[in-house]
Amino acid sequence: MTQLIGEFECKLDAKGRMVLPAALKRQMPHVERDGLVVNRGFEKHLVFYPREEWDLMTAKLAKLNQFDPKVRAFVRAFTRGATELALDAAGRVLLPKSLLEFAGITTELVLACQFNKIEVWSKEGYDDLIGDGGVEDISSLAAEVMGDINFGI
Numbered sequence: 001m002t003q004l005i006g007e008f009e010c011k012l013d014a015k016g017r018m019v020l021p022a023a024l025k026r027q028m029p030h031v032e033r034d035g036l037v038v039n040r041g042f043e044k045h046l047v048f049y050p051r052e053e054w055d056l057m058t059a060k061l062a063k064l065n066q067f068d069p070k071v072r073a074f075v076r077a078f079t080r081g082a083t084e085l086a087l088d089a090a091g092r093v094l095l096p097k098s099l100l101e102f103a104g105i106t107t108e109l110v111l112a113c114q115f116n117k118i119e120v121w122s123k124e125g126y127d128d129l130i131g132d133g134g135v136e137d138i139s140s141l142a143a144e145v146m147g148d149i150n151f152g153i
Contacts, residue, residue, distance in 0.1 A: 002050055004113035009123065012107050016100060017092040024111065025091065032087050038099060039082040046103045046120035053116045
């Protein structure tokens, strides 16, 4: 599984293209050959998956019970708008207008890596989400989310 790290501020050009940061491309050695897949996130953002990670995710979805209406609804919602992205000769990807509108992305955006995927936020939306990121807020959240996990340390 790919372990992506970093946070990158980027800009779209007038045609909706974004240059994939070099530091991020280095973490995905096959991205120029295999491309990315973009889809809607669970909040008002987009998600980039390296193609191999998208294939792993959809293989898991394909194993779910397709006779269950909730499964079908989730799969439909999760894959809605999913689009293959290829890097052009300048290392740019063209983001679909409908997905940009969904996420409220106009010009400035933030790429926030999370393990095997990259969240794509409007800069304003990301700043609103993260806020000050106060130590007390993070500490409380960590205690709530991670408090019962035994790391074997």
